[in-house]
Amino acid sequence: MDIVVLLKQVPDTETLIQIGDDKISIKTEDVKWVINPYDEFAVEEALRIKEKHSGKVTILTMGPERAVESIRTGLAMGADEGILIDDPATQGSDALGIAKVLAAALKETGYDLVIAGQRAVDDDGYQVPAAVAELLGIAQVSLVIKQEIVDGKIRCERTVEGGIVVVEADLPALFTTQKGINEPRYASLPGIMKAKKKPLVKKTLADLGIDPSEVGEAKSGCRVKNLFFPPERSPGRIIEGETVEDKATELVRLLREEAKII
Amino acid sequence: MAQGVLVFAEQVDGSFRKIAYEVVSEGRRLADTLGETVSAAVLGSGMEGIAGELGKYGADKILVGDDPALVDYTTDAYTNVLFDIVKDNDPRILLLGASSQGKDLSGRLAARLGVGLAIDCIALKLDGEKLIATRPMYGGKVHAEVALEGTPQMSAVRSNVMEIVEAQKAGDVEKVAISPGVVKTRVVEKRLEAASKVDLTEADVIVSGGRGMGGPDYSVIEKLAELLGGTVGASRSAVDEGWRPHSDQVGQTGKVVSPNVYIACGISGAIQHLAGMGSSKYIVAINKDPEAPIFKKADYGIVEDLFEAVPAITAELKKLKS
Ligand SMILES: Cc1cc2nc3c(=O)[nH]c(=O)nc-3n(C[C@H](O)[C@H](O)[C@H](O)COP(=O)(O)OP(=O)(O)OC[C@H]3O[C@@H](n4cnc5c(N)ncnc54)[C@H](O)[C@@H]3O)c2cc1C
């Protein structure tokens, strides 16, 4: 089974985000970069599927040179190959632009199963995987917490408001991961050593036969015009009181009179 | 030429979700600014009974795709049918809710329409005829104003953010002919909790417990939540300990919620937790450590042992109610 994981490198969730002087991008100098947490679940799930059904796990990333480090981490976890698509013309692409590039690469490598994160925690975009599935014309199942592959079909438990829906699809298919699907393994020392020798190919748009005018800022249908910090929450009030009961009474009064929820 | 606002009104098992009223209301507001009409698309099976309801929130027209093939949500059938409705109606703006269904559907539909899309928006405005959406990024650390290009201009709005406004309009119900097309996914089972349990993303009040709960017994906060008509949430630590299911986790790798009131009990206020609940209208923190970072974000803080404070609040509320 050929499994491809869509992996994005994002700022660590602890990172202090600073807005750039252009007001439409963030400053990247002091950012610590990591694998998108949901994509880490995707790598882990791909490895588990491979362990059960055999096959090959490929990591596919569109991003700048520094993303090599995240791909290597995925290889050290146990993936077999990495592909980085690094091309300045992709700058400023929207989800559809990114998806066009990823879909073209997928068509080239071939795939039985594509696994992505439910969202990237940088743009919190929630839409690249659906666009990839659409461009490939394959089934998509999002927010999966459990899956099983039997007889060329994948059966997924997906979370919805208030419960779980079990969905079945024929392969090839794409699914996105959700917290709860697994606990990603750490890369072992031998894993890290082995990863250095695993194939990691770099490609440009030209290699994929994509016309640069098809992607990038100019083609973007969703353009950032302005980044700003959300209004600071006003420093809260610590409720004082002699006893716990006094504090409880005061809180209930505030909830009733200010928040008006009671 | 493209005109008017089309909204997708989500229903599950024959009832509209709250988000449906939110998108219709928001669609009405935008349409009024433009001086145009609102059509609401409803997909499902046996929708005659409920479809008309949307008139109350400002839908001029309600387009119903009614077919057994639409009884359960599937990406393919819903995308195929909604795509046809969009093509036939040529709206200027297309709005959906950013529920689990809405995210799945809007992402696929936008790609098929070849237009830009902003998901999880918390505010929409018009700059002339151009739709500008505000959406949180980087776990809410930054907000972005984005401009939507293409026709229709497409956005999916976060649950519990847009105000529901009653504005009675004609609400003419019109059945549309549909063709679900090739459907590649089959729903084989549904395990839904009692309809009475409100999902975290739609809850008006959330009472969450963190590592400070010390174990899986959440009865103190369950009682408070019940009294407030709220839903119970948890921090990642509590979920990782196995005290609560993953679906209860609030935060950057959990649910993003925006209730009216969020009560954090025994939660320190890590940045990844704040990413999930920082946009709550009121935040209450109960923590025995006065230095806990959560107090910097809370509107009201109580420095106490939660096992004393929470029952005291519950008792006070009971007194008030009786
Ligand atoms: C990539 C990544 C993603 C993450 N995603 C999430 C996420 O989605 N959601 C999330 O919540 N976290 C997330 N985290 C984890 C986050 O960093 C914190 O570790 C976590 O939120 C801490 O949970 P907590 O506040 O319950 O526990 P702690 O930080 O241990 O805090 C417990 C608090 O309880 C108080 N306390 C203890 N006993 C009592 C008592 N009896 N009465 C009152 N107060 C008491 C203590 O004073 C303390 O402040 C993520 C981390 C990473 C690295």
Ligand SMILES: Nc1ncnc2c1ncn2[C@@H]1O[C@H](COP(=O)(O)O)[C@@H](O)[C@H]1O
């Ligand atoms: N540049 C990229 N390279 C590879 N995968 C990506 C990229 N952008 C997004 N993805 C995948 O799509 C998922 C959702 O991203 P997003 O739609 O941006 O929130 C991520 O978790 C990845 O699996």
